[in-house]
Amino acid sequence: TDSYRESERYWVEQRIPTLPGAPEVPMAKTPATVDIPYFVHRGIRVDKETWRRIQAAANERGLTPDVAVCAAFSEVLGYWCKSPRLTLNVLSFQRMPLHHHINHIVGNFGSTVLLGVDAAQGKTFTERAHIIHEQLLQDLAHWNFSGVRVLRELNRRRGGTTGATMPVVFASTLNYSYTTGADPSLHPAESFYEQELRYIQLQTPQVWFDHQVAEDKGELVLEWDIVEDLFPEGLLDAMWAAYLRLLYRLADDPRAWDAAEGRGWLLPAEQLAEREAVNATAAELPVARLEALVAKAAAQRPTAPAVISGRGTLSYSTLEARATEVGLWLQGRGVSPDRLVAVVMEPGWEQVVAALGVLKAGAAYLPIEPTQPTERLHYLLAHSQASLVLTQAEWDARLEWPAGVERLVVENAPRPGGQVRRPDPGQVDDLAYVIYTSGSTGQPKGVMIDHRGAANTILDLNHRFGVGPGDTALSVSSLGFDLSVYDIFGMLAAGGRVVLPDTTQWREPAEWLALMHEHRVTIWNSVPALMEMLVEHVASRGEQWPASLRLVMLSGDWIPVGLPDRIRALGAGVEVISLGGATEASIWSIAYPIGAVDPAWESIPYGRPLRNQRFAVLNDALEPTPVWVPGQLYIGGVGLARGYWRDEEKTRAAFITHPRTGERLYRTGDLGRYLPGGDIQFLGREDLQVKVRGYRIELGEIETALQQHGAVQTAVVVAVGTSNEQRRLVAYVVGRGAEALEPDALTSFLHTKLPDYMVPAQIVTLEALPLTANGKVDRGRLASPAWLALQQERTNVVAPRDATEEQLAAIWSDLLSVRELSVHDSFFTLGGNSLMVTQVVARISETFGVELPLRSVYQAPTVAGLAAVIRAGGVMATEDLDLAAEAVLDPSVAAAS
Secondary structure (H helix, E strand, O other), rough: OHHHHHHHHHHHHHHHHHHHOOOOOOOOOHHHHHOOEEEEEEEEEEEEEHHHHHHHHHHOOOOOOHHHHHHHHHHHHHOOOOOOOOEEEEEEEEOOOOOHHHHHHHOOOOEEEEEEEEEOOOOOOHHHHHHHHHHHHHOOOOOOOOHHHHHHHHHHHHOOOOOOOOOOEEEEOOHHHHHOOOOOOOOOOEEEEOOOOOOOOOOOOOOOOOEEEEEEEOOEEEEEEHHHHHHHOHHHHHHHHHHHHHHHHHHHOOHHHOOOOHHHHHHHHHHHHHHHHOOOOOOOOOOOHHHHHHHHHHHOOOOOOEEOOEEEEHHHHHHHHHHHHHHHHHHHOOOOOOOEEEEEEOOHHHHHHHHHHHHOOOOEEEEOOOOOHHHHHHHHHHHOOOEEEEEHHHHHHHHHOOOOOOEEEOOOOOOOOOOOOOOOOOOOOOEEEEEOOOOOOOOOOOEEEEHHHHHHHHHHHHHHHOOOOOOOOEEEEOOOOOHHHHHHHHHHOOOOOOEEOOOOOOOOOHHHHHHHOOOOOOEEEEEEHHHHHHHHHHHHHOOOOOOOOOOEEEOOOOOOOHHHHHHHHHHOOEEEEEEEHHHHHHHOOOOEEEEOOOOOOOOOOOOOEEOOOEEEEEEEOEEOOOOOOOOOEEEEEEOOOEEOOOHHHHHHHHEEEEOOOEEEEEEEEEEEEOOOOOOOOEEEEEOOOOEOEEEEEEHHHHHHHHHOOEEEEEEEEEOOOOOOOOOOOEEEEEEEOOOOOOHHHHHHHOOOOOOHHHOOEEEEEEHHHHHOOOOOOOOOOOOOOHHHHHHOOOOOOOOOOOHHOOOOOOHHHHHHOOOOOOOOOOOOOOOOOOHHHHHHHHHHHHHOOOOOOHHHHHHHHOOHHHHHHHHHOOOOOOHHHHHHHHHHHHOOOOHHH
């Protein structure tokens, strides 16, 4: 009893809190989908001489042979797992000395020990094996509290389990075969088996992967019994081959025991060759600046339209002339290479002139949304040291500008004549632009991109897809989003045309469609959500798809698996391309032409690297991961940013030099894995960075902003929704003391500090945050829609009061899958997104015969507010729409609206 209690304390107090999880081996199916497990057996006999050399080498290093084999198995298993920290279910034999004939009893005296393994610990294989050996000896000393009891305690702490908890077993009888003091007639030295072994297979409930090790006639017998249906095709074969290679290398090469070389050499040779082939992207590097590419096209087509907008059309010659005026103004104020000039504008031809003019002057442009909160605008101008600003008349008058900033209204730029002092076309290492992205420490960081990287990407895409003077692109991305770099400079370098929607119609699919028909748009480039809105608009209203559209490029977020086929169903012959990368790597670095979509796909493949760019999937030790195994995505090549503007610390953290290859790489923070054939599959993120509507957002920046409010003690922000849906942000806040927290007041506070896309759709106040067993905030539970629903207090529920509100409420309930709603509930708080807005407007048109612009839902996002718009026939003054939207904040306004 005392021994049992001592063992129980050891496991419960010391081991369980630090025990790693089950091995995260990639799976093709979930265990629940395998109705009748089909075990596949793999076995081999390692010859006597090889086995003798392994034993001798292990003994020389103070290791038992079974520990050496266990360490080799752990090495391979850890390399093929998402994390090298894992737990094995190790079979042990315990014949307690209860009787002097105990060794003559026939029966199962087996028990299990949960052995925690970290395949990344130690510099050499021998060091890692010794760590395993020491841990196993400690655990076996407390065998009275068996592995089964440990699993029960784990499940109790985790709130139960629905399947196998530690499903990988290592069962060795090597030591048992030579048990000292046993009757030699029961344990013959020559053979563990009474008869010649022909075949063996073990099938055990709750076990997916069972490895048995034994000795027979001096040979090492290795067997794997596996539920093969659980694993992707080819994975087990690659693991088995690597395991055997490792064992034979341990027998033949002493360096395999003592060299600090990691596990990367386990990668199958054919997979390594495949990686090298897909990354063989070297080509002639561009020696041209962005503005020089535009100037070349302008010289060839001076009278052709270049930029088309609601406020006017510019030919190539006019564009060049207006940009030259801006460049002369800037050069007159002493701009120089790598100096930043801010472009604070809403979409329009002025943006294109401004960006091009900055480059002509030899400087780099810094796009800033004019709708940014004043505090953020001032921070960006101060941190970037941008004392010169290009803007538009409306925003020059409306914005509160900091002192010391000189501004030029581009549409009123002086026309002094003359030519700018053109930068040397070969100075391609100069900065072209800096784009600020969300920062984890609470402040945005500026990504520095040079001319060579940006030109390499756009010229590759133009060549790859045959983009030329006959092409027209509809630009629906803001200047602060790097997709706009291709819209502007990619199209203008090709001699094509850029169409910019009117600002008031920037997010209206009806306007996009009209412009695409009018200007015969051939190229679409956006985040998937915007294309999905267009497809939904066309499909729901029976509109005509533009016959001119030939190329759709989607990037910046998950592509719904069904979207490419929906596009092609509307427009025959449309080529759909998935693009990916990072702002830190010159727009895009990887592409995948989306052909036939396999119905079994969980996501659209990420693809292969673009010209002069490289991709790597590496584990925590910066080793290449095998096919199917998740790892961190790294980008290399000429597209990499210089780093972050005025932030060496962040630059060093994100841009590394690989310790073995010497290559400069950018750690994206994204997860991915190689698929058979060489394509990469994108798997999302594990950190606190998320993508919402294509914007990369650090949740920590929002949390920092919330905690600046005096009434907030702590705050946690999560993205609600699965990774391949359109997500929404939800903030959970705990108040300071007895001071009441008003979610609407917090939302207003955030609007003064953050851009609109970073303000959570919902703020939930809590008395305390849910915690995990080890005291950390349980973000998984916070992100659960079911848990979120439990936190919602349904007070002051106002039911529909007339037929219009009843019909609207029915539409919302159907689309949002909610049973109970108030006419004052926000559409977005209930889970609505931009695609659903398109569906709402289509259903309103069908039900009420009223055509509403999409912005109506954003301005009046309640049943009460939209009902007011519908009653007015869909035509309301802006102030009336704003009044209707106030119903979200104050139900008493509903009657007035």
